[in-house]
Amino acid sequence: MNIDKKLLEKLNDRSAVLGVIGLGYVGLPLSVEKAKTGYHVIGFDVQQNRVDMVNQGINYIGDVVEDELRELVKDGRVRATTDYSEINHLDVVAICVPTPLDEYQQPDISYVKSSTEQIAKYLRPGMLVVLESTTYPGTTEEVVKPILESSGLKCGTDFFLAYSPERVDPGNKNFNTKNTPKVVGGMTTACTEVAATLYEQVLEGAVHRVSRPAVAEMEKILENTFRNINIALANEMAILCDRMGIDVWEVIDAAKTKPYGFMAFYPGPGLGGHCIPIDPWYLTWKAREYNYHTRLIEVAGEINNSMPEFVVERISQILNEETKPIKGSTVYLLGVAYKKDIDDFRESPVLKIMDILEKKGAKVIFSDTHISGFAYRGRKYEGVPLMVDNLEAADVVVITTDHTNFNYEMIAQHSKVIFDTRNALKDRRTIGSKIYRL
Numbered sequence: 001m002n003i004d005k006k007l008l009e010k011l012n013d014r015s016a017v018l019g020v021i022g023l024g025y026v027g028l029p030l031s032v033e034k035a036k037t038g039y040h041v042i043g044f045d046v047q048q049n050r051v052d053m054v055n056q057g058i059n060y061i062g063d064v065v066e067d068e069l070r071e072l073v074k075d076g077r078v079r080a081t082t083d084y085s086e087i088n089h090l091d092v093v094a095i096c097v098p099t100p101l102d103e104y105q106q107p108d109i110s111y112v113k114s115s116t117e118q119i120a121k122y123l124r125p126g127m128l129v130v131l132e133s134t135t136y137p138g139t140t141e142e143v144v145k146p147i148l149e150s151s152g153l154k155c156g157t158d159f160f161l162a163y164s165p166e167r168v169d170p171g172n173k174n175f176n177t178k179n180t181p182k183v184v185g186g187m188t189t190a191c192t193e194v195a196a197t198l199y200e201q202v203l204e205g206a207v208h209r210v211s212r213p214a215v216a217e218m219e220k221i222l223e224n225t226f227r228n229i230n231i232a233l234a235n236e237m238a239i240l241c242d243r244m245g246i247d248v249w250e251v252i253d254a255a256k257t258k259p260y261g262f263m264a265f266y267p268g269p270g271l272g273g274h275c276i277p278i279d280p281w282y283l284t285w286k287a288r289e290y291n292y293h294t295r296l297i298e299v300a301g302e303i304n305n306s307m308p309e310f311v312v313e314r315i316s317q318i319l320n321e322e323t324k325p326i327k328g329s330t331v332y333l334l335g336v337a338y339k340k341d342i343d344d345f346r347e348s349p350v351l352k353i354m355d356i357l358e359k360k361g362a363k364v365i366f367s368d369t370h371i372s373g374f375a376y377r378g379r380k381y382e383g384v385p386l387m388v389d390n391l392e393a394a395d396v397v398v399i400t401t402d403h404t405n406f407n408y409e410m411i412a413q414h415s416k417v418i419f420d421t422r423n424a425l426k427d428r429r430t431i432g433s434k435i436y437r438l
Contacts, residue, residue: 003126004160004190007091011197014038016091018198021115023050023080025274025344026132026166027096028061029177032069035077037202042090043080054080062342062370063168063176087122092198094130095119095144096166100278107136107282109143116147123151128160128194131213134220134275136282139163140213145187155187162186162195163213165220170273171342181205185216224279225297230265231276232300235307238267238438242314249423249437267438269400269421270307270349272338277304277347308352311421311438315357315396318419318436324395327361332394334386334411335401336368340422343370350400351376365390369405391415397433399424 010016016039020031023045035041045051053060057070072078087093097111112133119129129148131140140163145155155161164184168177182199184207186192196207210216234252241248248267256264271277280301284294316326338348345351350366355377357364367386374381384390386407391397397415399406402422411418412425415433425435 003158004194007126007128007160007194008197010091011194011201014201016198017042017089019044019087019090019093021045021093021095021118022097022111022133023047023054024096024098025061025063025170026168027094028054028059029063029168030094030096030132030166031078032064032072033177034202035072036068038077039202040076041078042086043078044082044084044086045080046082048082051080051082054078062170062344084118085122087119088124090127092128092130093119094132096132098274099133099135099282100274101281105281106285109135109139112139113143113147116144120148120151123148123153123159125153125158128162128191128198130161130195130198131163132166134165134224134279134282135217136286137214137217137221138286139217140185141187156191160186160188160191160194161213162191163216164195164199165216167220167223170344171339177203179204182207183210183216183219184208185210185213187213218283221279221283224275225283227265228271228276228280228304229296229300230263231268231271232303234265234267236303239310242438247437249426266423267421268307268349269311269353269438271304272346272348272350273344274346277301308349308356311349311353311398311400311419312356312360314436314438315398315419316360318396318417322395322417326357328363329395330363330365330393331357332390332397332415333364333366334368334397334399334406335403336366336371336374336381336383337401337403340402341370341404345371345374353398353400354381365394368401369403386410388414 018034018039018041020027021044023043031041031043057073059066059069095115097115100108102108131144149155153159162184164182167180182203182205184192184196186195192209196209199207238248252264255262280297284297287294319326319329336345336350354364365384367383372383391414396417396419399420399422402424412433418433418435421438
C-alpha cells in the first residue's frame with residue numbers, strides 16, 4: 001500500500017495520532033479541535049507550566065472552552081509533554097511556534113528551526129509535517145524541508161510536508177479555529193491532498209488548496225499586510241482630521257454607506273498582537289533578496305508605530321486645555337489588551353503609551369477587565385478596580401481598549417475628562433464628562 005493511501009486511511013478512520021508543537025494561541029485551540037473530532041492528540045511545549053495546566057485540564061487561552069479541554073484530557077484524547085521523543089509515536093505533527101521579529105525587524109525563525117530539528121530526529125516514513133507558523137514565503141521549502149531531509153528520508157516519497165497558515169482572530173465572536181476556512185499548500189500534490197484531508201476531517205470551514213507552500217505563505221502575509229495598510233490609512237486620516245477639526249468617525253460612517261468600493265477600517269492608538277504589526281515585515285525582509293523595496297508597507301508601519309506618540313500628544317493637549325501639565329497628572333488608561341474582549345497584550349500599543357507617559361512624569365494607572373496585571377520590561381504592573389473613586393480622581397481617563405464589559409455609563413458619568421481613542425462612547429457624547437475623541 002502506498003504511504004499516502006495508508007495515512008489517508010488512518011486520517012479517515014481517526015486512528016492517526018496527531019501532534020502539535022507549541023501550545024499557545026494557535027496550538028492549543030487546534031489541539032482541542034482535532035481531539036473533538038476523535039483523534040488522539042499530543043501537545044508539545046518547552047514551558048512546563050503550560051504542559052502541567054493542559055494535563056490538569058486547565059485552560060489559559062481565551063478561544064478554548066475549559067470544560068471541553070477538561071473532558072478531552074479526562075478521556076485521554078489530549079495530553080501534553082515536554083518530551084520530544086514522543087514525536088516517534090505520531091502520524092502527523094503541526095508546528096505552531098512563534099515567529100517574532102528580532103531587534104533589527106528581521107524574522108526570527110529559530111523556534112521553527114529548533115522544532116523541525118526535533119521532528120527530524122524522530123521522523124518516520126509516512127508522517128505528515130505541517131508548518132502553521134506565520135513566516136516569509138520560502139520558509140517551508142528552503143528551511144523546513146532540508147532539515148527534515150537530513151534524516152535521510154525524502155519529502156514527497158517517504159514523508160509529507162505542507163504549509164497551512166493559522167488564521168485565528170482572537171476574540172472574534174463569529175469565526176474561530178473550527179469554522180475559519182483553511183489554505184493548504186504542499187510540496188507535492190500528494191502532500192497537499194494528505195494535509196487537506198486532515199483539515200477536512202477536523203474543521204467546518206472550507207479547505208482551499210494552492211499549488212505550493214510559498215503561495216500559502218504569501219497568502220497569509222497578504223491578509224495581514226492588507227489590514228496593516230488600511231489601518232494606517234485610517235490612522236493618517238484621523239491625524240489629518242484632528243488638525244482640520246473634522247470628526248474622522250463621522251467621515252468613516254458616511255463613507256461606508258457606499259455599497260461597493262469601500263471597506264471600513266478604523267483608527268486607534270496603534271497596532272498590537274502577533275500578526276498585523278509583525279507579519280508585513282517578513283515580506284519587507286524577504287523582498288530585499290529580490291532587490292525590491294516595499295515602500296507602501298514600510299510607510300504604513302511607520303504611521304501605525306507612531307500612533308502611541310500621537311495619543312500622548314493629544315493627552316498633553318487635552319490636559320493643557322484643562323490648565324494642567326502632563327507631569328504630575330493622573331492618567332487613567334482603560335484597557336491594556338491590544339484589542340477588545342481578549343486577554344492578550346502582546347505588542348499592545350498601550351504599553352508604549354504607558355512608557356511615554358511615565359517618562360513625561362505622569363502618574364499612570366490602568367484597569368482591564370481581562371488583564372489584572374502584567375510584566376513589561378522587567379517591571380510588574382497591577383491594575384486598579386474600575387470604580388467611581390478612581391474615575392473621579394483621574395485628571396484624564398483614556399479609553400485605549402473598548403472591552404464590551406466596561407461600564408461605559410459609569411465611565412461617562414464620573415470622569416472629569418475622557419479621551420476616547422476607540423469611539424466607544426459614540427452614543428454617549430453628552431453624558432456628564434467632557435469627551436474628546438481620536
